[in-house]
Amino acid sequence: MVDSNYILYNNIRARFLFLKSFCMRDQEEKLKLLKECIEVEPDAAYAFNEIGAIYIDMKLYDRAEAAFITAKELTPNWSYPYNNLASLIIK
Numbered sequence: 001m002v003d004s005n006y007i008l009y010n011n012i013r014a015r016f017l018f019l020k021s022f023c024m025r026d027q028e029e030k031l032k033l034l035k036e037c038i039e040v041e042p043d044a045a046y047a048f049n050e051i052g053a054i055y056i057d058m059k060l061y062d063r064a065e066a067a068f069i070t071a072k073e074l075t076p077n078w079s080y081p082y083n084n085l086a087s088l089i090i091k
Contacts, residue, residue: 014041
């Protein structure tokens with residue numbers, strides 16, 4: 001729908017991939033889409049945060065922590081990564 005030369009194409013594509021990941025049931029498929037989202041938009045903290053949540057579900061706690069820390073560093077005023085890190089510590 002949007003031409004690839006459009007100035008906001010990468011932003012729109014990254015958000016499309018992020019939202020599409022919620023339609024997937026398979027965790028690996030979700031991760032693939034979210035990683036593609038990050039390739040398109042490397043500062044997509046929301047994608048790193050969601051990757052961390054998926055890693056928690058997969059019981060890959062070290063990877064989850066790294067994803068949440070990256071999200072926190074990209075958006076230091078956003079509370080979700082901090083909350084998710086705290087919930088990770090509680091587990």
